[in-house]
Amino acid sequence: MTPVMGQYIRPEAVAWAAFILVVGLTFAGALIAVLPRNIIYNVFGLATCILGVAGLFIFLGSEFLAMMEILIYIGAISIAIVFAIMLSQPMHVRIPPAWRPKLYLSFAVSAVVFVSFSVIVLRTPWAVALERSQDWTVKRLGELFLTRYELLFELISLALLVAIIGAIITAAALGGGRKPEGEP
Amino acid sequence: MNSLHTYLFIALVLFCIGLFGLLKRRSLIGMLISVELMLNAVGLNFMAFNRFLAPDPAVGQVAVLFIMGIAAAEAAIALSLILALFRKIRSINVEQARQLKG
Known part of the structure; x- marks a missing residue:
């Protein structure tokens, strides 16, 4: 970045914007992967979510894993899922609507898991290793x-x-x- | 952006969305997609610990690569089982797969 640009756009601001974009991609993709009834939207949601996770891997310092993530998940698994969709149930078949209590129960179960795991995350005293190598x-x-x-x-x-x-x-x-x- | 808790909570939300989908969906392919989301959340957790706590940053990356390999194998097996089931009962809805019901 040139110094002239640096006066107007601070690098930290760019990093924050990229981080929010990546997290948004992850969550939006995950929701699209789970909520719509049409299965092909779910696959596209999964691919979006994987892109977001790959971005998070870059933020966590590993470009190699980000590339592998995109290659394996989007390049192989999503394509395999699309093939399976193509070879199985036709898209125009209407699925009967879900049993309502199942929806509420699954939401309740995941909410309970969320609350209990966040208590664990917040209560645990995370200890940093005494000696840390920086070889990435x-x-x-x-x-x-x-x-x-x-x-x-x-x-x-x-x-x-x-x-x-x-x-x-x-x-x-x-x-x-x-x-x-x-x-x- | 630079704290362990941020990433742990992102992974936790991703895991819970995957769990919700796994319980809610009745299409087997939809359940497989949810399982992939949960596996990704686990990988994200490994990378977060790797970045903020671990003594050697290569070990967490190795673990995530193994998770990816297992996920690929699991997807291949699951999709072929789904295809075999579809040929048998002409449906990929789990509620239709009840031949073993007593």
Whole structure:
């Protein structure tokens, strides 16, 4: 930012505006992901919410995780959900309206969870670690993945492989309510 | 903007919105979307502790990356199960899936 601009727009103000924008994106996206009856709006809400969370990750100091968040959640999971919507229930089918007490009960349960967790958050004396390293680089992350967390890393890869194969088998072979035309 | 409590409360609100959706929705895909919201809230919590408290800032990022991997696997499995269920009962409404009801 040039000094001339800096006289009129303070960097802290820009940071605050960006923070409010990001938090707003997160909450608005989460509400859109939950409230509308039309399922395709929910997916768009989820994508908006993920964008907001990625922005919050940047505020928390990790650009790498923000990129991964966008890649994995918006690039893979949201697209997979859109595919599942496309292959399952047609959009024009009207769903009967919800049973009202269920709505109130679920609101009450989440309100109780909110209150109890906020009491925990406020009551706990959070202690900062005595010695804190400031190494936020991706290099350190890669080193940890291949040394201390090597086993977990390999296990996650195995779990993903098994999940993919299992998903293909479940969706292709075990679905079998109706055989496609042309097969005996 | 720069305190632990702000981020913890943002994550808490996100978690509660996800919980509300998980209890309220009857469409299985809607429930899956709510679960993704809750997983994101957990990841946000990890990153907040990582930024303000933890001795080594790489560890929290590793945890969040593992959460993302598990979330991807979970979404793949859940969506294929939803498709299989839809082929069986022609619906993705949980209230229609009652073959095992006694």
